[in-house]
Amino acid sequence: MQFKARIHTSLKKSVLDPQGQTTLHALESMGFKEAKSLRIGKYFELVLEAETRVKAEERIHVMCDKLLHNPVIEEYSFEIQEVPS
Amino acid sequence: MKAAVIVFPGSNCDTDCFHALKDVVKVPVEYVWHKERTLPKVDLVVIPGGFSYGDYLRTGAIARFSPVMESVIQHAQSGRAVIGICNGFQILLEAGLLPGAMLRNKTLEFVCKHIWIRTEENLTIFTGQMDPGETLCVPIAHGEGNYYCDEDTLKSLHDNSQIVFRYSSEGGKLGEEFNPNGSKDHIAGIVNKKKNVLGMMPHPERSSEDLLGSSDGRKIFESILNALE
Numbered sequence: 001m002q003f004k005a006r007i008h009t010s011l012k013k014s015v016l017d018p019q020g021q022t023t024l025h026a027l028e029s030m031g032f033k034e035a036k037s038l039r040i041g042k043y044f045e046l047v048l049e050a051e052t053r054v055k056a057e058e059r060i061h062v063m064c065d066k067l068l069h070n071p072v073i074e075e076y077s078f079e080i081q082e083v084p085s
Numbered sequence: 086m087k088a089a090v091i092v093f094p095g096s097n098c099d100t101d102c103f104h105a106l107k108d109v110v111k112v113p114v115e116y117v118w119h120k121e122r123t124l125p126k127v128d129l130v131v132i133p134g135g136f137s138y139g140d141y142l143r144t145g146a147i148a149r150f151s152p153v154m155e156s157v158i159q160h161a162q163s164g165r166a167v168i169g170i171c172n173g174f175q176i177l178l179e180a181g182l183l184p185g186a187m188l189r190n191k192t193l194e195f196v197c198k199h200i201w202i203r204t205e206e207n208l209t210i211f212t213g214q215m216d217p218g219e220t221l222c223v224p225i226a227h228g229e230g231n232y233y234c235d236e237d238t239l240k241s242l243h244d245n246s247q248i249v250f251r252y253s254s255e256g257g258k259l260g261e262e263f264n265p266n267g268s269k270d271h272i273a274g275i276v277n278k279k280k281n282v283l284g285m286m287p288h289p290e291r292s293s294e295d296l297l298g299s300s301d302g303r304k305i306f307e308s309i310l311n312a313l314e
Contacts, residue, residue: 072184
């Protein structure tokens with residue numbers, strides 16, 4: 001089976017995000033007063049093969065832990081869906 | 086003493102490091118391409134600065150999985166010397182040979198200038214030629230040198246005397262105005278607990294000769310030579 005994973009990584013809440021803060025300030029100065037908080041992260045689209053959804057999820061966790069995110073500063077989340085191969 | 090300089094695609098301080106070792110401190114040195122799986126018999130491994138793999142994903146994140154890195158990790162774990170400069174420091178952090186991680190500079194700017202660092206710890210093979218508190222004029226050139234670690238790690242760095250260099254004034258004063266990137270606790274360089282692996286953002290190889298505006302960085306290479314000869 002083939003799955004598509006949408007993986008997000010972002011800086012942990014405890015880590016300052018100067019890029020996010022600067023972008024938030026830009027929004028505020030453009031008049032978007034409703035903007036209260038902004039964090040910038042990364043987005044990955046990964047297509048992978050796996051026997052089952054559970055196995056696909058397991059492999060994605062391993063990929064995130066080994067390479068896609070740095071656990072010292074970042075956290076990650078993902079959702080997956082089956083796609084036609 | 087013999088040294089090896091690792092070359093990744095995107096390394097751009099490899100030649101400078103090679104020159105500083107070979108011509109300035111007169112150490113036999115060779116390049117090692119990142120695809121090699123074994124290291125030559127050397128006492129010191131230098132991971133130079135640059136933009137390995139274009140800084141894709143995170144600085145150092147891809148280089149950390151280059152074939153040669155397994156041998157570098159073994160070299161470090163066997164207690165032999167490794168120095169990572171700038172991107173080399175970032176690679177050592179990603180490889181887990183040093184604690185913490187790098188964030189984008191607080192100002193979001195790429196900073197390229199000479200700054201001062203204060204020697205915090207001279208009981209290492211990298212700093213034996215300096216006095217504690219001695220300041221060095223060395224250049225930095227990075228966009229992600231904002232060192233970060235959590236509070237427990239910071240405490241452990243202090244408790245084990247692992248903070249080797251901090252950004253300071255020429256006279257050795259600490260302060261936000263002397264910190265070029267927002268680095269935690271003004272950290273510019275750290276060693277591992279065994280003190281055989283050094284990571285630092287400033288470039289000693291670019292400040293090893295008077296011609297370059299400062300020769301303070303040479304003391305770091307001389308310290309290594311003195312300790313390992």
